[in-house]
Amino acid sequence: MNKSRGKPGQKYQNREAYKFDKWRTDPKAKMLAAMQVINCCPKCTQVIEWKIQFGKYKTLTRPATCLDCKEKAVKYAYHTRCIPCVEKSKRCSKCGDSQSEFVNLPPPSDSELAKKDAEFKSELKRLPERKRRTLLRYMEKLKLDSENPENENQEAIKDKLQEYTEKYAKNDFEFDEFDDERSDVSDDSDNEDLDD
Ligand SMILES: [Zn+2]
Ligand SMILES: [Zn+2]
Structure with missing residues (x-):
């Protein structure tokens, strides 16, 4: 399983930072x-x-x-x-220092997400109901997965969600693409909170 074994003809080892988990896949x-x-x-x-x-x-x-x-x-x-x-x-999450800038900020805040969500929902209303339900469920699943800080794929899921959101917001979204994802999405027929 060790993919990083050097090739036989390789003269120089790549000098990478030490990674403790190179061999771990859990x-x-x-x-x-x-x-x-x-x-x-x-x-x-x-x-x-x-x-x-x-x-x-x-x-x-x-x-x-x-x-x-x-x-x-x-x-x-x-x-x-x-x-x-x-x-x-605006204090450091660990030491409480208020003078330094943070190196990394968290992903978008809840209010930013709520705004995007509202825009998204108004767009959704223009879709055929079946497509709408399928998409909504799929997005919801992505959202929940992406909010779990210990999810191993959190970043990848966020990227995917972002990608769908942007794609969709451009209004030229190809919904047929979702047909491939059907297996992930149970399509039972409850339809609560989609219609006013
Ligand atoms: Zn607090
Ligand atoms: Zn600090």
Whole structure:
């Protein structure tokens, strides 16, 4: 299973950063490989990235308590503040520093997503009902998958969702493409909340 074994004629080994999980294929390793450290100052981003790179990163088994709001709302290991509190205070999620800029920001906020969602729904109403239901279910499934921070394919799913959303927003979306995805989508006939 080792794909990275050097070719016989290869003279020089590629000098890559050490990756602890090169040989691992389990979901956690994949999730970590795709993970981005968000809402942290450069120093803390580096510390957490180091943990990820060297296999020292321990995922949370349940949400941790946020130092600011005291809710059990911290979803990421080593963070001490939840995402909403960080958005308010602009402090580093880990050390609380308010002077440095964050290296990586989180994906779009709920309000941005809600706006996109509303636009999307108004477009959906113009579609034939059957296509509409199928698409909506499929998108919903993608959305749920993409919101799970420990999902091994989270980034790929987000990309896919984004791709569909953009494609669709352009209004030249080819719905026949979804016929191939049918097996993923149960097409039972409940139709709640689509019609006013
Ligand atoms: Zn909080
Ligand atoms: Zn920090």
